[in-house]
C-alpha cells in the first residue's frame with residue numbers, strides 16, 4: 262500500500278492538512294515530498310477554491326488551480342454541464358463566487374423570489390451562517406414551482422474551536438422538510454460526484470488512485486463505493502476505535518509519515 266503503487270492521490274483537506282488554523286506537519290511533509298499528481302477536495306462550500314489554493318501554496322504544496330475541488334465549485338460545474346444558468350442560493354461565497362466564475366446567474370435575496378417573481382432553475386443549498394426564515398421560504402417556493410434542489414453536502418456538523426457547529430446538512434434538512442422532497446442531487450462526499458470529478462481531472466481509473474481522508478463516513482465510504490483504494494489518517498475526525506474491522510481496500514494509519522515507514 263505504498264505511494265509507488267498509485268498513479269494519483271485524492272486528498273481531503275480539513276483533518277489531513279490542518280486542524281482549524283494548525284497545520285498537520287506529519288502529513289504535509291509527506292505530501293510535499295511525493296512526486297504524484299494530487300487533487301485536493303473538501304465538502305466545505307463556504308470558501309472559494311481560490312482561497313484554498315492560497316492556503317495550500319502557503320503550506321508549500323504546489324498545486325495547479327484546476328486541482329482544488331470544493332462542493333460549491335462541483336455544484337456550479339454540475340449545473341453548468343446541464344445548461345442551468347439561473348439559480349437561487351442559500352449559502353455563502355464558496356457557492357456564489359463559483360457560480361459567477363462559470364457565468365451562472367444567482368440571487369441570494371429572498372425578496373427576489375417572494376416579491377419580484379424571480380424563478381430560478383435550481384436552488385443551491387450549503388452552509389449559510391446568515392440563514393433566515395425568508396430564505397427557506399424562497400427556496401421552498403422555487404422548488405415547488407419546479408426548480409432543482411441541489412445540496413452541496415449533507416454534513417450534519419462541522420468542527421470549530423468550541424466544538425461541533427450546525428453544518429450544511431442542517432440547512433438542507435430544513436428546506437427538505439418545507440419543500441416536501443429530498444434534494445435532486447447531493448454533490449459532496451460520500452456521494453460520487455466529487456470523486457468522479459477528481460478522477461476525471463487526474464485522468465486515472467479508480468483502482469489507480471488513492472483517497473486520503475480523516476473521516477470514515479464521507480472520505481472512506483465514498484471512495485470505496487467507487488472502488489477507489491482508501492487511506493484513513495487518524496489526524497482528524499475519526500478515531501481508531503471507530504474504524505469497522507475487515508474493510509477491504511482500506512488502510513488505517515496514525516499519519517502519513519507513519520504510512521511511509523510501515524510495511525510495503
Ligand SMILES: [Mg+2]
Nearest residue numbers: 273275276475
Ligand atoms: Mg476531513
